[in-house]
Amino acid sequence: MFLKPCLGALCAALLTAAAGCASVSGEPPGARAKAGAPSPGVARPDAVEASPRHVVRPAAPGAGKAAPATGPRFEYLYLPPLSPDLQTIYERVREADLLRRLPAVQALDGMFALPRRLRYITAECGEFGAFYQPGAAEVVLCYETLRTLYERGQERQRVLGLVGDDHPLRYVRASVRFMVLHETGHALVDLLDLPVTGRQEDAVDQLAAILMLRFAELDETPEEVIENLRLAANWLLSDSTGAYNLDAYAASHALGEQRYFNLQCLIYGTDPERFAGMVAARDLTPGRAAGCEREMRLVSRAWLRLLLPHLSPGYEAYGEEARRYLDSGVPAGRSAAMH
Numbered sequence: 342m343f344l345k346p347c348l349g350a351l352c353a354a355l356l357t358a359a360a361g362c363a364s365v366s367g368e369p370p371g372a373r374a375k376a377g378a379p380s381p382g383v384a385r386p387d388a389v390e391a392s393p394r395h396v397v398r399p400a401a402p403g404a405g406k407a408a409p410a411t412g413p414r415f416e417y418l419y420l421p422p423l424s425p426d427l428q429t430i431y432e433r434v435r436e437a438d439l440l441r442r443l444p445a446v447q448a449l450d451g452m453f454a455l456p457r458r459l460r461y462i463t464a465e466c467g468e469f470g471a472f473y474q475p476g477a478a479e480v481v482l483c484y485e486t487l488r489t490l491y492e493r494g495q496e497r498q499r500v501l502g503l504v505g506d507d508h509p510l511r512y513v514r515a516s517v518r519f520m521v522l523h524e525t526g527h528a529l530v531d532l533l534d535l536p537v538t539g540r541q542e543d544a545v546d547q548l549a550a551i552l553m554l555r556f557a558e559l560d561e562t563p564e565e566v567i568e569n570l571r572l573a574a575n576w577l578l579s580d581s582t583g584a585y586n587l588d589a590y591a592a593s594h595a596l597g598e599q600r601y602f603n604l605q606c607l608i609y610g611t612d613p614e615r616f617a618g619m620v621a622a623r624d625l626t627p628g629r630a631a632g633c634e635r636e637m638r639l640v641s642r643a644w645l646r647l648l649l650p651h652l653s654p655g656y657e658a659y660g661e662e663a664r665r666y667l668d669s670g671v672p673a674g675r676s677a678a679m680h
């Protein structure tokens with residue numbers, strides 16, 4: 342049951358939620374969303390300081406020329422729920438314009454030359470989740486997801502004995518943010534017709550992490566990005582039982598524990614020296630950690646090589662890092678054995 346005081350706190354957070362929400366998803370098959378009126382265009386975030394970890398930026402207009410065209414702008418839609426107990430969440434989400442204000446979504450809006458517009462929707466789904474609908478080109482975040490994540494954030498706060506009131510809210514924001522980027526990954530694969538070998542669910546988990554860690558300019562410190570990713574990774578363990586049936590082993594998603602360690606590996610791989618404590622804390626095994634820097638490099642390079650050719654004229658890849666990823670040379674560490 343979702344208690345009223347918690348709902349109020351959640352809604353307060355959503356109202357001030359410039360700092361990213363997201364989530365990973367189960368993509369409920371029965372969930373649905375309706376198309377709606379397009380939302381007005383979104384201003385590109387400006388005054389964001391470039392950092393070496395970023396590889397894409399808005400292209401500067403030539404002297405005396407208009408700014409180069411961006412890709413089709415995203416649309417945002419908040420559908421009213423049928424259930425009275427989701428009404429307040431809906432109102433607050435709509436009032437906060439939550440989806441439009443997710444930092445990475447803002448950063449990606451207009452970045453790619455998509456063949457059609459991509460729409461972000463919040464809706465009542467009848468179950469927890471978020472999903473991408475290819476036919477309609479819509480990323481849907483369910484109101485039930487916001488409620489459940491908040492409850493899990495509260496539980497985590499209780500179990501860990503964390504002081505202060507903001508942990509459940511930060512947990513919701515971080516998880517929602519990763520979930521929406523995961524679904525955005527499915528959308529980019531579909532709309533840009535990107536080739537993906539292997540399991541697409543794993544690939545878009547990687548992409549969500551890379552989008553947060555390395556790709557777009559976000560008005561956040563690296564520490565904030567890492568903290569958000571680590572909270573999102575924790576959510577992947579929320580249904581962990583350690584014992585699974587054949588359905589779980591055969592599912593399109595990897596087990597939550599595996600998704601957790603995959604994400605931890607990418608975080609660790611950005612700077613093994615800085616995150617050495619993750620191995621000591623058993624957030625990673627020493628065996629996996631040894632290859633994470635290389636894994637992060639290879640995964641980043643693969644996604645950048647897939648995505649950069651689809652930048653709209655209004656954006657450009659820049660810097661040594663982009664050149665390195667676009668270079669056809671052999672990335673360092675390629676001589677390591679594959680098993």
Ligand SMILES: [Zn+2]
Pocket residue numbers: 366368523524527542545
């Ligand atoms: Zn997925």
